[in-house]
Amino acid sequence: MTDQQPHRIVIVGGGAGGLELATALGDRFGRADKARITLVDRSRTHIWKPLLHSIAAGSLRRSQHELNYMAQAHWHHFHYRLGEMTGLDRAAKTITLAPVQDDEGREISPESQIGYDTLVIAVGSVTNDFGTPGAKDYAVPLETPEQASRFNRRLVNACLRAQHQHTPVAPGQLHVAIIGAGATGTELAAELHHTAREIIAYGLDKIDPEHDLKIVLIEATPRILPALPERISAATLALLQELGVEVRTGARVAEVLADGVRLADGEMIPSELVVWSAGVKAPDFLHEIAGLETSRINQLVVKQTLQTTRDDAIFALGDCAACARPGFDQNIPPRAQAAHQQAEFMVAQLSRVLEGQPLQDFVYKDFGSLVSLGKFSTVGNLMGFVVGRSFMIEGYFARFMYRSLYKMHEAALHGHGRTLLGLFSSSACPAPTVKLH
CATH class of the missing domain: 3.50.50.60 (FAD/NAD(P)-binding domain)
Structure with missing residues (x-):
């Protein structure tokens, strides 16, 4: 045997x-x-x-x-x-x-x-740059933790460079262009508005965050979050504009350069950092x-x-x-x-x-979409399987639902008990609220 x-x-x-x-x-x-x-x-x-x-x-x-x-x-x-x-x-x-x-x-x-x-x-x-000239050389994708960390280091270094130089901050020197206003690009724009200002608040007094810092969100389609319902797009746009993020829709990128982004109509958008989040493959x-x-x-x-x-x-x-x-x-x-x-x-x-049993067919259930704008707000829609229609949510309830998506992932990896304990654990050591290195 x-x-x-x-x-x-x-x-x-x-x-x-x-x-x-x-x-x-x-x-x-x-x-x-x-x-x-x-x-x-x-x-x-x-x-x-x-x-x-x-x-x-x-x-x-x-x-x-x-x-x-x-x-x-x-x-x-x-x-x-x-x-x-x-x-x-x-x-x-x-x-x-x-x-x-x-x-x-x-x-x-x-x-x-x-x-x-x-x-x-x-x-x-992975990121799909559609063969756009300069994208691979000058734009940072956000596919891996290493790329995300690399972007953060470049952001902090740009602020330190501006602080220690002997000349005033040049136009575009602290500008960030985000290409693609899907969920990743939109969420990044809102988070950067907050964290970049916190970095500057740690003693970088030569930088005026209202004058020197600028975040531009560029989208080729007529509206941001084109894959989501229009009412979520409109609500998110209003929140971004309230934060001071410049949103450019209907703007197709023709080339990414070392000092900015050139649009198809020839307009140049100066920027120190460029993030590419416009498509996947x-x-x-x-x-x-x-x-x-x-x-x-x-x-x-x-x-x-x-x-x-x-x-x-x-x-x-x-x-x-x-x-x-x-x-x-x-x-x-x-x-x-x-x-x-x-x-x-x-x-x-x-x-x-x-x-050795017959296989079954997968049935996808769309539970809606949520977009987190950092500490400012979360907006989205939940698919109302019980009431028969979807409904829009925002604010604290939406933030709770967004966090629950991650907790579901953690529960799948660690079990529900350990995930629940993690909700109540916190560090007793003081630390900066943003990463500074």
Whole structure:
């Protein structure tokens, strides 16, 4: 009698959906050795992507919200592999990982292959600059915690530079241009209005925040938050204008330069810092990988079961998956709530795979959209499944609902008890209210 090897489930991508799925599968199947769960990610730590704008603004400390993959794997009975997926062999059922090097260029691990019985790809999305000249050279995307931290350092350094120079602050020297007025760009604009002024308040008395500091939000479509209901867009615009954020709609960016942004009509918007948040796409390596069907923005096209259309052993979820939404013209949107719902669904779906049962179709529920404007306000709409229509919310209730989205993610990773305890814990040590280094 031979021992049967446990079913190998490999999850590529440790974002919201991938890490939640690995944690749940590890607790359910890894602990009992019913399946071998492996999570692959090119980073060592996880942070919830909707928090990146707060890290960039300096209003949130990255270290307080990072989760180490190796520790999470140990606690929840799955395996973690550091590496970046670069290839797929469907016939051999293996994925290829690129060599991993440390900061000094020394090799940590060589190129390697990992075998799977079931593969789940959850690599999320990256910034889509649409080939705009200068965007890659001069604009900072907000895809990773490292990029968010880099932007924050550049913001603090720009303020210090202005403080210590012998000449007055030049026009545009402390201007920030944010390209793309979706949720990330809009939330960043509001947060920066507050945090940049707090940085200046820490003794940078040569800078006049009302005269020298300027935040410009640039959107190519006729209104900000174009993917959300118009009433949310209008309410958010009013709040941004009240803060003093300059909002430019119907403005298409033609080029990003070292000292600003040039619009299609030739107008130049001077700026020291440029953030690109105007669009997303799946990573380029997914484009028609191993003959799988992909969309024009590299997403893996999946069936309602979340299986890829050309290989039933490969699933995809989150931003990298193009999943039709029956009854709607557009696919399921690339939002954190979609990844969370798909991760929950995949736990039950993979249970059926292990038991040889028929698979079910994923049904997306839109619970609405919320936009956080930092300490100033939160606006959004909740889908009223009970009353049969959606309704708009703002203020403290909306802020509570926005925070609850993150708490749902934390509960999926740590359990409800630990998450509840975290609500009541606080640091007794005084610290600046913004990151100053």
